[in-house]
Amino acid sequence: MLKLTRPKNGGIELKMIICWVLLALCLFFGLYPFAHHSPLTAYAVSNIAVVLCFIHCSMWAGWRTTIKMFLFSCLFGGFVEVLGVNFQYLYCNYYYPDVINGPMVLGVPIMVMVSYFSLGYACFIMGRVLVGGLSNKVHGMRWLGVAIFTALVMTTHDFSNDPFMSTVKGLWIWRDGGAYFGVPLSNFIAWFINTGIIAAVVGLFANSDQAMKHISVPQKPYFFLPPILLYLAFEIPVMLRPITIDSSAINLAGSGIAMFATTIPVLAALLVLYGQNSQQDRT
Numbered sequence: 033m034l035k036l037t038r039p040k041n042g043g044i045e046l047k048m049i050i051c052w053v054l055l056a057l058c059l060f061f062g063l064y065p066f067a068h069h070s071p072l073t074a075y076a077v078s079n080i081a082v083v084l085c086f087i088h089c090s091m092w093a094g095w096r097t098t099i100k101m102f103l104f105s106c107l108f109g110g111f112v113e114v115l116g117v118n119f120q121y122l123y124c125n126y127y128y129p130d131v132i133n134g135p136m137v138l139g140v141p142i143m144v145m146v147s148y149f150s151l152g153y154a155c156f157i158m159g160r161v162l163v164g165g166l167s168n169k170v171h172g173m174r175w176l177g178v179a180i181f182t183a184l185v186m187t188t189h190d191f192s193n194d195p196f197m198s199t200v201k202g203l204w205i206w207r208d209g210g211a212y213f214g215v216p217l218s219n220f221i222a223w224f225i226n227t228g229i230i231a232a233v234v235g236l237f238a239n240s241d242q243a244m245k246h247i248s249v250p251q252k253p254y255f256f257l258p259p260i261l262l263y264l265a266f267e268i269p270v271m272l273r274p275i276t277i278d279s280s281a282i283n284l285a286g287s288g289i290a291m292f293a294t295t296i297p298v299l300a301a302l303l304v305l306y307g308q309n310s311q312q313d314r315t
Contacts, residue, residue, distance in 0.1 A: 047087050051258040054084040055265060062269040063276070078143060081150035081262055088259055089153055092251070097243040101234050102149045108233070109148030112226045113140040122222040125207040126198075148230060154263040155185040156231055157256055158301040160238075167250050169239045178235055183228035185263070185297045190223050192270050192289040195282050213282045253305045260301050267294045 061077050089098040116123030117139040128141055135142050159178035160166050170178060195213035197203045210216030237243060269276070270290035273283040 044091055047091055048255070048258070051084050051088050054080050054087075055258050055262055058084070058262065059265040059268065062265060063272070078147040078150060081154075081266075082146045084262060085150045085153040085259060091255075092157075092247060093238055093243040094246040097237055097240065097246070100237050101153070102146075104233055104237070105149040105152050105230050106145045108230055109226060110137065110140055110145035112222070113144060114138045116222070122218070122225070124210075124216045124218040124222075126204055126219075127207070128204050129202065148227070150262070151186055151189065151266070152182065152227060152230055152234065154259045154266075155182040155189075155227075155297070156234055157259045158182075158185065158263065158297050159231070161256065161260070161301040161305050165238075166256065167248055169244060170235060171239070175235050175239070176232070179228050179232035181297070182231035183224045185294070186227040187220055187224045188289065188293050188297075189263070189266060190220060192267065192286045192294055194219065196270070196273065196286055200282060213285065256305060260298060260305075264295070264298050267291075270294075 058077050058080050061080070086098060086102060089101060093101070112122060114137070115121040117127055128136065128139060128144070130136060137145070156178065157166075159181040160170065162181065163170055163174045163178055165174065165178065191212075194215050198206060199214035206214055206216060206219075208216070210219070238247060267290040270286050272287070274280075274287050277283055
């Protein structure tokens, strides 16, 4: 009897296809019908992104490490949000309206908690690309550099997106307002600190022997494209707001940051990713 066998990489190929489909869905729901988004649509995009990153991370670092990264990102990010909402600690004085944000834990939407993982993973992978840590352990200043890079890139996204989501959409409300289109400077400082700590711990998870059993297996550059391009998919709707919604100052500011600041880490990661591969091909 002829026994049919599936290629060993068949599972990875299928998961990669799923990742590309989810990436396309993130971009689609981020753009259409953009001007008429309900508040929960933005979180729907985030949830699709979470599934994408969860699947991709499981291929890169294994399921156990992925679960650790996911749980720590969500729980620590959510913990800091709980402190901010209930005690005005770090972030400043704000709250999430319970009518439009879905299920919440201690005043913080669950969807907000899980979004720390998706955005963080995309930025973390770009950082690992830049230090050459896609199949190696990252220690010392390189480990710290990835954490700082991740926090900077996540905060840049927050600069482009927070005023629209809070001041315009009202997904969260700053009770005392702030100088940057109603957002206080403390928000961005807290965001940088919070995401930097998460990235540092996630980096330690990625260095574990358990994770390295998977990470040490070399992958082609295209393998890392979905999380990198996911960050860009978050920003493209922001870039187009002056066209899809209106050319108000708040949309122009966000569009400018998205177009000329958030694209820098994406381009840098792609140049390094394919540059390293070209050098390896020549040796």
